[in-house]
Amino acid sequence: MAEVFIYPATSLILSDLVARFGHKPLGTALSVRERIQTAGLDSPPLEMTPDDAKKGLRWAAVEVPSGVRGRMSLFGPLIDRAEAAIIVRNPDFAFGCMGCARTDELVEFLVKQKKIPILELDYPADEEEGIIFVRRVKEFLTGLGGSS
Amino acid sequence: MKEETVRIAQLSCGPEYSGVQKEIYTAAEAVGAEVFFPDLSLSDIRRNFRDFGLDVKSGDLKLAIARAVALVEGSAEADAVFIASCFRCAEAAIVRNELRRYIHEHSRLPVVSYSFTERTTSGTLLTRMEALTTIARRRALLARERQTGLTMGVDSGSSTTKAVIMQDNEIIGTGWRPTTEVLTSADEVISLALEEAGVTREDLDAVGTTGYGRFLIGERIGADLIQEELTVNSKGAVFLADCQHGPSTVIDIGGMDNKAISVLDGIPGTFTMGGICAGASGRFLEMTAKRLGVDITELGPLAMKGMGEDVPMNSYCIVFGTQSLVNALAEGHSKENVAAAACHSVAEQVFEQQLQEIDIKEPVVMVGGTSLIQGLVRAMGNLLQTEIVVPHHSQYIGSVGAALLSSGFVEKS
Numbered sequence: 001m002a003e004v005f006i007y008p009a010t011s012l013i014l015s016d017l018v019a020r021f022g023h024k025p026l027g028t029a030l031s032v033r034e035r036i037q038t039a040g041l042d043s044p045p046l047e048m049t050p051d052d053a054k055k056g057l058r059w060a061a062v063e064v065p066s067g068v069r070g071r072m073s074l075f076g077p078l079i080d081r082a083e084a085a086i087i088v089r090n091p092d093f094a095f096g097c098m099g100c101a102r103t104d105e106l107v108e109f110l111v112k113q114k115k116i117p118i119l120e121l122d123y124p125a126d127e128e129e130g131i132i133f134v135r136r137v138k139e140f141l142t143g144l145g146g147s148s
Numbered sequence: 149m150k151e152e153t154v155r156i157a158q159l160s161c162g163p164e165y166s167g168v169q170k171e172i173y174t175a176a177e178a179v180g181a182e183v184f185f186p187d188l189s190l191s192d193i194r195r196n197f198r199d200f201g202l203d204v205k206s207g208d209l210k211l212a213i214a215r216a217v218a219l220v221e222g223s224a225e226a227d228a229v230f231i232a233s234c235f236r237c238a239e240a241a242i243v244r245n246e247l248r249r250y251i252h253e254h255s256r257l258p259v260v261s262y263s264f265t266e267r268t269t270s271g272t273l274l275t276r277m278e279a280l281t282t283i284a285r286r287r288a289l290l291a292r293e294r295q296t297g298l299t300m301g302v303d304s305g306s307s308t309t310k311a312v313i314m315q316d317n318e319i320i321g322t323g324w325r326p327t328t329e330v331l332t333s334a335d336e337v338i339s340l341a342l343e344e345a346g347v348t349r350e351d352l353d354a355v356g357t358t359g360y361g362r363f364l365i366g367e368r369i370g371a372d373l374i375q376e377e378l379t380v381n382s383k384g385a386v387f388l389a390d391c392q393h394g395p396s397t398v399i400d401i402g403g404m405d406n407k408a409i410s411v412l413d414g415i416p417g418t419f420t421m422g423g424i425c426a427g428a429s430g431r432f433l434e435m436t437a438k439r440l441g442v443d444i445t446e447l448g449p450l451a452m453k454g455m456g457e458d459v460p461m462n463s464y465c466i467v468f469g470t471q472s473l474v475n476a477l478a479e480g481h482s483k484e485n486v487a488a489a490a491c492h493s494v495a496e497q498v499f500e501q502q503l504q505e506i507d508i509k510e511p512v513v514m515v516g517g518t519s520l521i522q523g524l525v526r527a528m529g530n531l532l533q534t535e536i537v538v539p540h541h542s543q544y545i546g547s548v549g550a551a552l553l554s555s556g557f558v559e560k561s
Contacts, residue, residue, distance in 0.1 A: 036188055036189075036193065039164050040164060042208075049170075065240075066168075066234050067233075068162075069165075070164075070167060099207045099211075101239065
């Protein structure tokens, strides 16, 4: 069983797929919502404090916006633990969407720095692409030695 | 009577992950307001974002844009709008600016925007939130154009304390003192103003306070109106400059912070408050006057005689500004040129840091003590390419606004 970092970290579908194939998903999965009543699309699970933005200094310098650093205090430890990663680009809001594109860029870069197995995918535009998408995720996860 | 809760729609990116969402709630609660997030469906977000046409990448900025469109179109209702995003994020700065302009142009909702760091506290946000709630709650009072009865306004600023007595739309007494101990300074200026007006405290029909010490003084003297300086100063400015109808822009370069307010019919629409460093405030000019060995009242005329273009000066930071000042004098530049350069530098900082955040509409009215420094007014006029209006009694703007607005309580009492 591998610890697999998923991005968007909020994606319940990705989290579920990783768990189904016998691995441990590393993310902050949110249940799928049709309405957004929170401050952000990926509002944090618990109330964060200004100290979290300071903890994020381990992954991003002080000149980086505080929102990015606060996010890194949450995702940075997950990236540190990750043995593999799945990154989905341009996901739909319903699939799981992160609030900050600058964090997306930094997270993707840091994951690649780790030299771990990474599956990068574009979000599927139609059903056919969706089937290929799931097949590739399955192949990747199976290749990591999880259950089929 | 308990005032109705003002509902402030928050359009933001990053406050939760910066750990400052709680500070925003606290500031709003302190002024009897409630911050909420307009409820949108995912399909509304997709449609509104696409229709707005600004193709940003961050999900929360897309959400902020969609919420702004919902507010303007009326599918979401609010009394005021607070736009906030991380300091130093270029993508968010573009969205903040465009949303502020969009809401200002397409609705009557008051808007304030702010870029925060994890160090932002509720105290920093308080005056902005108070101004938002005042505009939403007291629109009728702010629409007041004439002062009636016998009223007094007290403005407790960071550098100076001022008082004005008004009767039947005329200023009949003024008092001015540097701020030392807040209550003592207030007592002094009140005595001066009453003496000049030839009236007593008991004769007054109503009293208003504004500025940093407004709560302390207001409670002590039993003020009818205690109101932040953004709305009060705008009102005082358009009253004295006789531009109560139509658009105008009010610039107040204060001792500690600066205000730039875009006003329509005497009511602020968008405004900014702050300044990165004292280098962009009246403090730097006070320091310049001291270094040149002249009184602050002489700095303006001195600057008018000088040409600042040849003197390199950048007061982005007051320490660097002081260094430029010392270097300029050491290089043999004249006092006049150095004074002109200092005025230009302060005007430039305000122009670059704050005036970009509001829509400048003529007439541009400069108020506050620094508006008496002619060199600063000239520098600002050159930067904005417009004739700046400095009304009479411009240094008493807050007190005049407070006296005018407090007369709204005369009829009530």
